[in-house]
Amino acid sequence: MNVIVTESYEASAAWVADQICALIAAKPDAKLGLATGGTPVPVYRALIEACKEGRADFSAVRTVNLDEYWGLQPDNDQSYRYFMDTNLFDHINIKKENTYVASGLGDPQANCRALDAAVLEGGAPDLQLLGIGANGHIAFNEANPDRLIAPSHLEDLTPSTIQANSRFFDRPEDVPTKAITMGMAGIMAAKSVVLLATGASKVEAIRGLVMEDAVTTSNPSTLLKLHPNATVVIDRALADAV
Numbered sequence: 001m002n003v004i005v006t007e008s009y010e011a012s013a014a015w016v017a018d019q020i021c022a023l024i025a026a027k028p029d030a031k032l033g034l035a036t037g038g039t040p041v042p043v044y045r046a047l048i049e050a051c052k053e054g055r056a057d058f059s060a061v062r063t064v065n066l067d068e069y070w071g072l073q074p075d076n077d078q079s080y081r082y083f084m085d086t087n088l089f090d091h092i093n094i095k096k097e098n099t100y101v102a103s104g105l106g107d108p109q110a111n112c113r114a115l116d117a118a119v120l121e122g123g124a125p126d127l128q129l130l131g132i133g134a135n136g137h138i139a140f141n142e143a144n145p146d147r148l149i150a151p152s153h154l155e156d157l158t159p160s161t162i163q164a165n166s167r168f169f170d171r172p173e174d175v176p177t178k179a180i181t182m183g184m185a186g187i188m189a190a191k192s193v194v195l196l197a198t199g200a201s202k203v204e205a206i207r208g209l210v211m212e213d214a215v216t217t218s219n220p221s222t223l224l225k226l227h228p229n230a231t232v233v234i235d236r237a238l239a240d241a242v
């Protein structure tokens, strides 16, 4: 696992955006695995800028997203489909039909099979972008004392994750308690993985990932230690705190 320490979160985001621009310059039909949450937003802003300035062409790029809240319509402003459209897809020259975000409605089993098919269709993602939860979860593969789940599945979110997500919702009762998530197998299938993290709430999780040798279900991100091409990008403030 590579660890990149940058001078600032902005520099981290710029570094990740540059990696993505270089990838799609070399492979115009590259497949990107994308993430939601606050952390990747500056990466998406940098990609929008690069596209506007003609430094990135998304016309043949394909994407698949990690997860989607269960029970939200795609046009709900808290859904991850809405997040991706408004934070990235609506502002770059990507074809909407080349973007995949799992459905959070209908038959969960069918939606999970469809997500796993989308991960592998035409080849696994060339680059999977990840954030990390305070408890080490990646996508919505929750921290767990005894097991992680390989295929995509409907996950019961932990109270701490529901609490962390509640900052985006007007009323606590609106915060979803379940989500469809890519499983650990889908994430590990990516040809490269880039995990971006910043902030004091991520210190424990990043310590387990970069300072300790254990691979443990209680910090799902530690599975990335087994990936042949995983990079963790953190800023100096976070690195100093771990």
Ligand code: GLP
Residues within 6 Å of the ligand: 035, 036, 037, 038, 039, 040, 066, 067, 130, 131, 132, 133, 134, 137, 138, 139, 140, 161
């Ligand atoms: C959610 C998402 C994760 C994300 C995490 C952290 O749980 N499913 O993909 O990494 O939030 O979010 P943030 O970047 O806002 O801290």
